[in-house]
Structures are given as C-alpha cells and as structure tokens.
Amino acid sequence: MHSSTNIPNNHQWLEVLQPHQSLFDVPLSEVWRKRYLMLMFVKRDFAANYKQTILGPLWFFIQPLLTSITFFLIFNKVGGISTGKVPQILFYLAGLSCWNYFAETINRTSTVFKDNANLFGKVYFPRLIIPLSIVLSNLLRFGIQFFLFLIVLLYYWWQQPLVIQPNAYMLLTPYLLMLMAGFGIGLGMIISSLTTKYRDLVFLVSFGVQLLMYATPVIYSLSLPTIPTSYRTVLWYNPLAPILETFRFAYLGQGMFSWAMLLYSSCWMVVLLTVGILIFNKVEKRFMDTI
Amino acid sequence: MGNTIIEVTNLSKQYQLGQINSQTLSRDVNRWWARVQGKPDPYARIGAINDRTKKGNDEFVWALQNVNFNVQQGEVLGIIGRNGAGKSTLLKILSKVTKPTTGTIKIGGRIASLLEVGTGFHPEMTGRENVFMNGAILGMNKFEIERKFDEIVAFAGVEKYIDTPVKRYSSGMYVRLAFAVAAHLEPDILIVDEVLAVGDAEFQKKCLGRMKDVSLNHGRTVLFVSHNMAAIKSLCDKVMVMEKGTVLTVNETQAAITHYLNSQNFTQNTQLFNRNQYEVDAVIAYNNIEISQQDRALTEFANDAPIRVSVQYTIKEKVLGFRLIFILQDAYDNLISQTFFDEENDIGTNLDAGTYETSFVIPPNLLIEGIYKINITSGIHNVRMCLPKGGITLDIFIIESGIYKRKRFKPENRGLLTLPLAVINQYQHA
Numbered sequence: 001m002h003s004s005t006n007i008p009n010n011h012q013w014l015e016v017l018q019p020h021q022s023l024f025d026v027p028l029s030e031v032w033r034k035r036y037l038m039l040m041f042v043k044r045d046f047a048a049n050y051k052q053t054i055l056g057p058l059w060f061f062i063q064p065l066l067t068s069i070t071f072f073l074i075f076n077k078v079g080g081i082s083t084g085k086v087p088q089i090l091f092y093l094a095g096l097s098c099w100n101y102f103a104e105t106i107n108r109t110s111t112v113f114k115d116n117a118n119l120f121g122k123v124y125f126p127r128l129i130i131p132l133s134i135v136l137s138n139l140l141r142f143g144i145q146f147f148l149f150l151i152v153l154l155y156y157w158w159q160q161p162l163v164i165q166p167n168a169y170m171l172l173t174p175y176l177l178m179l180m181a182g183f184g185i186g187l188g189m190i191i192s193s194l195t196t197k198y199r200d201l202v203f204l205v206s207f208g209v210q211l212l213m214y215a216t217p218v219i220y221s222l223s224l225p226t227i228p229t230s231y232r233t234v235l236w237y238n239p240l241a242p243i244l245e246t247f248r249f250a251y252l253g254q255g256m257f258s259w260a261m262l263l264y265s266s267c268w269m270v271v272l273l274t275v276g277i278l279i280f281n282k283v284e285k286r287f288m289d290t291i
Numbered sequence: 292m293g294n295t296i297i298e299v300t301n302l303s304k305q306y307q308l309g310q311i312n313s314q315t316l317s318r319d320v321n322r323w324w325a326r327v328q329g330k331p332d333p334y335a336r337i338g339a340i341n342d343r344t345k346k347g348n349d350e351f352v353w354a355l356q357n358v359n360f361n362v363q364q365g366e367v368l369g370i371i372g373r374n375g376a377g378k379s380t381l382l383k384i385l386s387k388v389t390k391p392t393t394g395t396i397k398i399g400g401r402i403a404s405l406l407e408v409g410t411g412f413h414p415e416m417t418g419r420e421n422v423f424m425n426g427a428i429l430g431m432n433k434f435e436i437e438r439k440f441d442e443i444v445a446f447a448g449v450e451k452y453i454d455t456p457v458k459r460y461s462s463g464m465y466v467r468l469a470f471a472v473a474a475h476l477e478p479d480i481l482i483v484d485e486v487l488a489v490g491d492a493e494f495q496k497k498c499l500g501r502m503k504d505v506s507l508n509h510g511r512t513v514l515f516v517s518h519n520m521a522a523i524k525s526l527c528d529k530v531m532v533m534e535k536g537t538v539l540t541v542n543e544t545q546a547a548i549t550h551y552l553n554s555q556n557f558t559q560n561t562q563l564f565n566r567n568q569y570e571v572d573a574v575i576a577y578n579n580i581e582i583s584q585q586d587r588a589l590t591e592f593a594n595d596a597p598i599r600v601s602v603q604y605t606i607k608e609k610v611l612g613f614r615l616i617f618i619l620q621d622a623y624d625n626l627i628s629q630t631f632f633d634e635e636n637d638i639g640t641n642l643d644a645g646t647y648e649t650s651f652v653i654p655p656n657l658l659i660e661g662i663y664k665i666n667i668t669s670g671i672h673n674v675r676m677c678l679p680k681g682g683i684t685l686d687i688f689i690i691e692s693g694i695y696k697r698k699r700f701k702p703e704n705r706g707l708l709t710l711p712l713a714v715i716n717q718y719q720h721a
Contacts, residue, residue: 012399013397013398013399014398014399014400014401015397015398015402016395016396016397016398017384017385017387017390017391017395017396017397017398018391018395018396019390019391019392019393019394034427034430036427036432036433037427037428040423040424040427040428043416043420043424044411044413044416044420044424047413047415047416047420048413048415051415051416051456119410119411119428120388121383121388121406122388122406122407122410123386123388123404123406123407123410123411123428123429124386124387124388124404125428125430197319285389285390286389286390288383288388288389289306289307289389
C-alpha cells in the first residue's frame with residue numbers, strides 16, 4: 001500500500017507503520033471500504049438513544065415543535081421580532097430544522113475523541129468514520145424533522161395559498177444539506193482535535209454554538225426591513241446565513257437569495273472541511289498518548 | 292514457515308508523564324520552532340529508561356526502546372514480562388492504536404487485534420446487533436459476519452437469547468458472545484492481549500483450543516500476551532521476554548520462560564504491598580499484607596520454617612457472609628490451593644465494622660525452591676467478589692534449606708510441593 005524505499009526484494013508488505021506520515025495521508029479509500037462499520041455506528045447511535053423510550057423517534061417531532069412554540073412566544077410575542085407574512089410556527093420550523101442539523105453535527109463531532117476514548121484505545125479503524133457516521137445519523141434526524149416541516153408547510157399552503165410560495169429553488173435542498181453537514185463536521189473536527197490538548201474549549205463549544213444561532217438568521221430573516229441595514233451587511237457575511245436564507249426562500253418564498261453568496265458560503269465550507277479533515281487526521285494519530 | 296510476516300526494526304515509544312496542561316501550548320510552540328529551524332525536538336530526552344520504581348524527574352519515559360524482532364508466518368509468539376515491561380504498548384502500536392516514536396514495523400498480512408473482548412458492544416442492542424457491530428469494528432464486513440453468524444452464536448451458546456438486549460445477559464453470556472465474535476475472525480495475524488482472563492475455566496479452555504486451532508489448522512500467526520504461564524506454555528511456539536521496554540530474549544517457550552523467571556531478581560524487586568495501588572471496595576479496605584518468616588518481613592523465604600501471611604483489613608460496615616480467601620499459585624499460575632479464612636462456616640462469616648487481622652500460616656517443609664504467588668481476595672457469599680478485581684497478588688521466592696538443602700532433586704523433578712510426610716524406616720531382617 002505505502003511504497004517505501006527499503007522494502008526487501010522478496011517481500012510484499014501490506015503495510016508499513018512509521019512515526020511520521022504526511023499530513024495529506026488521509027485514509028479515504030479505507031473509509032469507503034469500511035462503510036459498513038459506518039452504518040453500524042449509525043444504527044448503534046439510534047439504539048442508544050431511542051430504545052426503551054416510549055415515544056422513540058417521535059421525540060424528533062416534539063423537540064422542534066416545542067422549541068418553535070417557545071420561540072413564537074418569546075421572540076415574536078414578547079420580543080416583537082417579525083417573521084414577515086409567513087406564519088410564525090412555519091417560519092421557526094424552517095429555520096430550526098436546518099439549524100438543528102448543523103448544531104447537532106457540530107456538537108457531537110466536537111466530542112468525538114472524548115466520547116470514544118475507550119474505543120479508540122482498543123481497536124483501529126479510520127477515525128474519520130465516526131464524524132461521518134454522526135453526519136449520517138443526524139441526516140436521518142433531519143429527515144424526520146423535515147417531514148414535520150413539510151406537513152406544516154402543506155397545511156398552511158392549503159390554508160393561505162398566496163402567502164407561501166414554494167419554488168423551484170427547492171431543488172437546492174441536497175446542496176444546502178451538504179453545506180450544513182460540511183460546516184458542522186468541519187468545525188466539529190477542528191474543535192474536537194483541539195480539545196484533546198486544550199480542554200477549555202469543551203466549555204466554549206456548546207454555548208458558542210448557541211450564540212452563533214443568534215448571529216445566524218434562524219429566528220429572524222435578513223430579508224425583512226426590521227433588521228437595520230448596518231447589521232444586515234455584517235450578518236450577511238456569516239457563511240451560514242446564505243444557507244438559511246436560501247432554504248426559506250425556496251420553501252416559503254421569503255428570504256434573500258444570491259448565487260454569489262451561496263458560492264461564498266461554499267468556499268468557506270470547503271476550506272473548513274479540508275482543514276478539519278487534515279487536523280483531525282493528524283491528531284487522531286497522536287491522540288491516544290495525550291488523553 | 293520461514294516467511295517473515297512481521298518485521299520490527301528499532302522500535303521505540305515515548306510517553307509524556309504527568310499532567311498535560313496549559314504549559315503544553317508554550318511547549319508546542321517551542322517544538323514547532325525547533326522543527327522549523329531543523330533542530331531535534333528539545334523535549335525528547337534520550338536514554339531515560341522505563342523504571343517505575345525510581346521516580347525520576349524526567350517528564351518523558353520510554354515505554355519501548357530499540358525493540359527488534361521478526362515473526363514468521365504461522366508462528367504463535369508469546370510475549371511475557373512484568374507490568375510496565377512494554378507489552379501492551381507494543382501491542383497497541385502493532386494494532387495501529389498508537390504510533391511509534393521511532394522505528395519501523397512492516398506487516399505482511401491483515402491484522403486483527405483483540406485488546407479487549409466486546410469492544411463496541413452496546414447494552415441496549417440485541418445480541419444479534421452486537422455481533423454485527425463488534426464484527427464490523429474488528430474488521431469483518433457484512434457478508435463475512437452473516438456467513439459465520441450461526442457458528443458464532445453456537446460457539447457462545449446463547450441461541451435462545453440472541454434477540455434480547457445484551458444488558459439482560461449474565462456477565463458470563465456477555466463475555467462468551469463477545470469472545471465468540473473475536474474467535475471467528477479470519478485475519479492473517481491475530482493479536483491477543485490477556486483477554487483469556489475472563490470467563491469460567493471451561494470457556495477459557497474452549498478459547499485456548501480455538502486459538503490453537505486457528506494457528507495450527509489455518510496457518511495464522513498469533514501474538515499472545517499473557518501473565519498466565521500455563522496458557523503461554525500450552526499455546527506458544529516461541530516466547531519473547533520483555534523488560535523495561537526492551538526485549539530480553541526471544542527463544543523456545545520453555546527456555547524463555549525459565550529465562551524470565553530467573554531474570555526476576557527477587558531480592559531487588561521486592562513486591563511489597565502498597566495500598567494505594569489498588570481499587571478500594573465499599574465493604575473492605577486492605578490496610579496491609581505482610582509476608583514474614585520468624586517475625587521478619589521478607590520476600591525470600593527458607594522452606595524449613597513457617598511462612599506467615601498477615602492480612603490487615605478494615606470492614607467498613609457490617610457485612611453478612613464475608614469471606615477472605617487465600618490462594619497459592621506456582622510461577623506458571625497453576626492453582627495449588629485455595630483456602631477460606633473460615634472453612635468451618637458454610638456461608639461465610641458475619642463481621643461488624645472494624646479493623647481485623649487474619650494470618651495464614653504456610654507450614655514448613657511444604658514449598659519447593661522457586662517462585663510462588665500468593666493471592667489474597669475476598670467476597671461476599673453468594674453476592675459478589677470484592678475489589679480489587681482479581682485480588683492482590685504478591686510473589687515470594689523460596690530457597691531450599693533444612694533437610695531439603697542438599698538439592699537431591701532438581702526443582703522440576705520435585706513436583707509442585709514437597710509433602711512433609713512422616714517417613715518410617717524399619718530394619719526387618721538380616
């Protein structure tokens with residue numbers, strides 16, 4: 001597999017273990033070969049969370065619904081943050097199902113080393129499999145929440161057909177999901193790699209993600225005139241903003257959409273994901289000695 | 292045979308001791324700066340040997356130093372050595388769990404390592420799901436697991452409960468299922484670390500048999516770490532002895548084991564009881580275990596005088612059916628005898644909270660020259676064994692004295708013990 005200069009002539013070594021390997025030696029093909037293991041991790045994740053709960057995966061419904069209602073009461077009724085013409089619950093559900101996918105992915109990826117220390121100490125497999133399995137299992141969660149969102153969407157569409165204007169940009173959904181996943185896993189891997197050495201970061205992550213939500217148009221929209229122009233310009237540079245705006249624009253007909261901004265967002269994603277994979281892959285090799 | 296499947300050259304592994312804290316940031320910067328300038332790592336100190344009895348000021352320790360060896364295809368190589376000799380570190384590097392600091396390992400086959408049974412088992416998943424999970428973690432694909440599934444379940448003997456979550460399994464069933472998965476791996480090289488120390492004796496035998504079968508009939512290479520000399524003896528073709536991170540010798544099994552036992556200089560490496568070294572149970576805390584002869588605490592004893600093993604312990608709260616157990620083993624871990632502190636009671640003894648001392652006295656003229664292991668463990672009758680897991684083991688070294696001093700037999704011809712028989716010789720006829 002790895003070609004080395006000092007291989008004896010009569011031998012076919014399958015593998016050569018050496019102290020230093022190139023930064024770019026990412027075992028992507030091995031990850032693909034072990035995709036079955038990845039699926040098993042997804043399965044284990046679901047079993048771990050929902051076996052022996054009465055409502056099971058229904059919790060995926062309940063959580064965003066209750067959060068939407070809370071947002072409705074706090075930000076809309078008390079805080080007076082407008083959701084435009086779009087019914088509030090629908091507006092929040094759209095933002096939340098998107099945001100949750102990102103937030104869950106980053107939160108869980110950022111504790112990969114901590115959560116799997118024992119496993120990593122006992123057996124080798126490409127560690128990248130774990131973050132990828134998190135992306136997949138969160139994708140299932142997203143699927144369920146998205147389904148809920150679609151039901152609510154259809155209901156309102158049937159009630160007030162003129163207010164909500166779903167459009168062909170819906171076809172961008174897989175791409176938006178990929179962006180969300182890329183951001184979540186990329187940032188998550190960077191953070192998890194740093195936390196193996198600098199533990200303080202653990203505390204920063206969960207509340208950092210929470211703060212980030214307020215800097216991202218989840219409970220408000222940049223397209224609405226209630227946001228002061230100066231803020232809008234700044235918030236628009238948050239690479240997550242175009243994703244949420246595009247999503248709402250596609251399904252609700254309300255939001256700011258620009259190909260340029262989507263491209264901007266994509267560039268960020270590619271950079272973060274690449275850096276994330278490289279750092280993660282580097283740290284993974286030394287991790288067992290520092291934990 | 293004759294085909295090298297693992298080649299280890301100049302392998303070393305360095306660990307950082309002590310706490311890793313904010314200092315690491317500045318150290319990282321220094322390291323990085325040295326690397327940019329092309330200088331060697333300023334924190335890598337060469338030559339600090341892994342000797343845990345001396346607490347050096349070095350913050351780094353070499354768990355392995357310049358280890359070289361080859362393994363031939365189809366060979367079963369045993370690895371023995373004291374705790375801290377570097378056995379587990381070596382297995383971890385071979386299993387790719389951690390990287391070497393220097394050196395190279397070349398591997399000519401697919402490796403599966405078994406550093407623990409049941410890695411990845413989740414209590415909420417059924418036996419069936421866990422077989423697939425564990426199999427996948429150990430490197431099997433879906434097809435392989437499906438093909439072997441029935442065999443695995445039969446080996447473990449859990450057919451009836453295969454669709455029950457494993458949290459409902461008894462610990463014995465759990466371990467059997469976990470080992471069954473591992474036993475059906477088909478790698479070219481199998482790495483096993485001490486996992487046979489689990490399960491009951493019958494199952495252990497089954498596991499050993501399976502490992503033997505794997506190497507003999509399937510031509511696989513096995514690397515096997517154990518403290519159990521009996522298992523090593525029955526399984527291995529060759530044994531590597533490790534000490535303080537280096538290889539002492541690689542030899543035929545019997546010769547290597549003898550070398551190992553002789554290399555343990557018992558007057559220097561006194562294994563005195565250190566209470567901080569053990570987990571403490573909720574019910575019992577061992578305060579001291581002292582082995583003495585004629586009122587002197589020793590680790591080397593003459594075999595013509597009684598040896599007293601005094602156990603001082605605190606019972607923290609009233610306990611029903613308590614049992615202190617004295618186990619005597621030979622150097623190969625063969626059980627010689629097991630004795631309760633209250634053989635007269637059927638169901639253990641009720642003890643009030645307080646401090647106790649129990650002494651077991653080994654009569655004179657019973658043990659032969661060599662190493663014995665004394666294991667003190669305790670339990671609550673029909674409930675559980677107490678911590679520390681596996682009890683506390685101390686080694687003693689017996690030297691011949693008194694009537695046995697003249698060494699009429701070689702130790703291996705004497706047997707496990709000398710029986711203090713009464714020998715009656717009578718002159719009958721002319």
